[in-house]
Amino acid sequence: MEASDIPLLSMVLCLFLLIVPMAICYAVGLRSLISDTLLAVVRMLGQLYLVALLLKYIFTSHNLTLITAWILLMIVFASSTVVNNCNLNLKLFFAPVLASFFLTLFFLLVYLRLFVLQEYDFFDPRFLIVIGGMLLGNSLRCTVIGLSQFYANLKKSHRQYLYTLSLGATHMEAVIPHIKTSLSAAVRPTIATMASMGIVFIPGMMTGQILGGSNPIIAIQYQVMIMVSIFVVGLLSTALGILFSIKIGFTPYGILRDNIFSGKE
Amino acid sequence: MINFNSIRVTFNGLSLFDNFSLRIGKGQKIIITGKSGTGKSTLLKLIPGLAPVSSGSVTVDSTVLCRKTVHDIRKKISYVSQGVDIFGDTVQSFLNRIFTFKANSHLKFDTEKIKDLFDCFELPDVLMKRNIDDLSGGEKQRVALVAAVLLERHIFLLDEPTASLDVHLKQKVASYFLSNQGWTVLAISHDREWLHDPSATVLKLGEHAHGS
Numbered sequence: 132m133e134a135s136d137i138p139l140l141s142m143v144l145c146l147f148l149l150i151v152p153m154a155i156c157y158a159v160g161l162r163s164l165i166s167d168t169l170l171a172v173v174r175m176l177g178q179l180y181l182v183a184l185l186l187k188y189i190f191t192s193h194n195l196t197l198i199t200a201w202i203l204l205m206i207v208f209a210s211s212t213v214v215n216n217c218n219l220n221l222k223l224f225f226a227p228v229l230a231s232f233f234l235t236l237f238f239l240l241v242y243l244r245l246f247v248l249q250e251y252d253f254f255d256p257r258f259l260i261v262i263g264g265m266l267l268g269n270s271l272r273c274t275v276i277g278l279s280q281f282y283a284n285l286k287k288s289h290r291q292y293l294y295t296l297s298l299g300a301t302h303m304e305a306v307i308p309h310i311k312t313s314l315s316a317a318v319r320p321t322i323a324t325m326a327s328m329g330i331v332f333i334p335g336m337m338t339g340q341i342l343g344g345s346n347p348i349i350a351i352q353y354q355v356m357i358m359v360s361i362f363v364v365g366l367l368s369t370a371l372g373i374l375f376s377i378k379i380g381f382t383p384y385g386i387l388r389d390n391i392f393s394g395k396e
Numbered sequence: 397m398i399n400f401n402s403i404r405v406t407f408n409g410l411s412l413f414d415n416f417s418l419r420i421g422k423g424q425k426i427i428i429t430g431k432s433g434t435g436k437s438t439l440l441k442l443i444p445g446l447a448p449v450s451s452g453s454v455t456v457d458s459t460v461l462c463r464k465t466v467h468d469i470r471k472k473i474s475y476v477s478q479g480v481d482i483f484g485d486t487v488q489s490f491l492n493r494i495f496t497f498k499a500n501s502h503l504k505f506d507t508e509k510i511k512d513l514f515d516c517f518e519l520p521d522v523l524m525k526r527n528i529d530d531l532s533g534g535e536k537q538r539v540a541l542v543a544a545v546l547l548e549r550h551i552f553l554l555d556e557p558t559a560s561l562d563v564h565l566k567q568k569v570a571s572y573f574l575s576n577q578g579w580t581v582l583a584i585s586h587d588r589e590w591l592h593d594p595s596a597t598v599l600k601l602g603e604h605a606h607g608s
Contacts, residue, residue, distance in 0.1 A: 290481045293446045297475035299499030299547065301467060383463035384445040 146172070189256045198256050202263050206232045209271045213372070217279035218393050227375030228274065232267065235368040239266055239360055247356055265336070265357060266364045269321070273365030274372050277317030281373050282380065284309050285387055293386070302377075302385040310373055317369040321362050328358065397422040397580055398443060398551070403452030405438060412438055416452075418599075425574050425581045427590045430601035436584045437478055439601070440553045443582075444470045456551070471499045474544035478555040478584075480536040487531070487539055488524045494543055503548060513542045516572065518565060533560035541569060554583040558590070566590075 137145075149172065156164045189197055210229040214221050240263055244253045251258040285292055285306070295305040328334055336357055340350035380391050398420040405413040412435035420426055428436050441447035442454050445466040454461040456469045484490035495505045514521060517538040523531070531539065537560050544552060552573060558566040570589040573581050574596060583590055591598055 288481075288483075290477060291483050293441075294475070294477050294481040295483065297444050297446060297470055297473065297477075298494050298543070299471050299497045301498060304497050382448070384448070384466050386446065386448070 186256070186260065189260065193254075193256070195254055198254055198259055201256075201260055202236075205260075205264055205267055206236065209267050213271055213274045213278065215393070216275045217282065219278070219282060220391050220393055223379050223388075223391060224278075224376055227379060228278070228372050230375050231274070231368050231371035232270065235270065235364050235371060236263060236267060238367070239364050243356070243360065262357075262360075266360055269361040270364040270368040273317040273321065274369050276320075277313040277369035278372050278376070280316050281309055281313035282387075282391060284312060286392070289387055296385055302381065305385065306377065310370070313373060314366065314369055318362060318366050321358075321365055325358050325362065328354070334358075397424070397457060398582070399453075399455045400439075400442070401453045401455065403442070403454065404450045405435065405442065405447070406450050407435070407438065420580060420582065422580055423577050425593070425596045426583070426599050427593075427596045428582065428584045428599050428601060429586055429591065434601040436601055437555050440475070440555055440582060440584065443551075443553060444473050444475055446475075467499070472549055473551045473553060474547050474549045475553040476537075476540045476544050476555060476557050478559075480533065480540050480560075482528055482536055482540050482543070484528060486525055486527055490528060490539070491524075491543060491546070494546070500547060503546070506546075510542065510546065513545055517541060517569065534562075534565070537561065538565075538569075550579055552579055552581045552583070554581065554585075556584055556586075558585065558587050563589070 149168065153165050153168065156162070156168070185201075189201065206229060209232055210225055211221065213228050214224045217224075240253070240259065243262065244251060244258065248258060248262075253259065292305055292309075296302070324334075334354055337347075337350045337354040340353060341347055379388075381387055398418075400413075400416055400418040402415050402417055403413050404411070404415065428439065430436055438447050442449055443456060443461075445454075445461055456472060459465050459469060461469055482490050484493055491510065492505065494500060495503060510524075511521065514523065519535065519538050519542070523535065523539070528536070537557060541554075541557060544554075554573065557573075558569050561569065566587050566589040570585075570587070570593060573579065573583070574590070574593045585591065590596060
């Protein structure tokens with residue numbers, strides 16, 4: 132069984148649903164939210180249709196250069212998104228975040244290919260782009276939470292941090308409590324999602340597979356694989372992002388640099 | 397022991413110190429006073445490298461402060477900050493954490509000594525179990541002073557250490573630190589208990605500290 136096509140008219144009717152929240156926003160005077168939503172929907176439609184066309188081409192062509200370029204572009208885009216969303220200085224933080232995403236994704240994809248999804252070719256776009264994109268998208272959320280919280284907490288409690296250094300703590304000893312708090316904040320949503328999965332909600336990937344005609348048992352196997360991978364990649368990319376950025380975020384005396392924030396909070 | 401050699405310090409584009417020099421000998425007690433914004437706290441922070449100098453140098457025990465020596469210099473200094481930035485859940489966990497730092501691994505968590513210091517600074521024993529957020533400003537200040545003494549260092553940088561204490565405790569704390577001849581003390585204070593002590597040398601910082 133394959134997923135059935137949604138006709139154009141049905142898609143338009145689906146978008147008609149947006150009239151309900153738009154009407155509520157209009158009634159309560161949230162005019163800016165209406166324009167923001169409309170812009171977001173137009174962007175989503177344009178981006179997804181463009182991606183669908185490109186993916187269709189890549190899936191049929193199996194062009195190695197294109198596949199590699201696509202995944203690298205995703206990493207570059209994810210890195211700049213993280214740094215901008217953390218309100219950090221893009222020039223300083225882009226490279227360490229990029230390195231953390233690249234290493235984490237590389238490790239996870241190689242591991243999955245070698246031990247879990249052995250039937251896929253490593254450069255199969257269904258594996259590299261689809262699985263890689265899903266992992267990257269989820270680790271992006273974790274890294275934004277973790278990295279922003281790490282630097283925001285340090286800025287907020289900077290005097291306490293300096294006092295810790297004065298008590299004899301090395302730079303690493305002084306930042307460890309902040310790393311712990313940030314990592315915990317970064318992965319807690321994923322842990323909560325894993326714990327409530329199947330009871331509170333049926334996850335998107337599983338829903339897609341079942342609607343696409345897969346056996347629910349197989350859909351569950353893929354879902355478990357994805358959730359574990361998301362958790363690992365989220366934790367690793369956040370931890371590496373923080374560790375790689377530490378040398379850049381602090382002076383050689385261990386003091387937080389004052390130019391690390393982008394200033395657009 | 398501590399030398400400021402022609403230092404220049406700027407903060408937010410303003411010059412706080414320009415060609416400022418000061419020599420502090422071993423065992424000397426310097427009480428820094430002056431108007432707000434004259435760089436008193438910054439001057440203390442320069443010694444353990446917690447604030448940067450634009451030019452000139454700071455030396456502690458003939459060691460020039462730089463990125464390579466900063467950690468070793470910090471290990472010689474006990475610093476009590478103005479805002480009393482003690483951290484952790486309880487007083488006990490704060491004191492415990494200090495002893496987990498590699499630099500303090502040679503020290504023993506001596507409960508008897510802590511008890512003696514608590515008695516000396518008139519802190520009740522039950523305070524050890526109290527949450528830090530529940531302490532008064534004066535209690536926090538005295539816990540920070542206990543921590544400073546427990547580190548067994550010989551240079552004390554105290555930023556308004558008695559600002560939240562009553563006259564009786566101000567006197568007690570001031571004489572505790574000023575009477576120990578082996579300790580070198582730099583304290584910022586406007587309290588007469590520090591300023592009028594015969595062992596203290598008062599350094600009054602002007603609006604801008606230029607060469608001294």
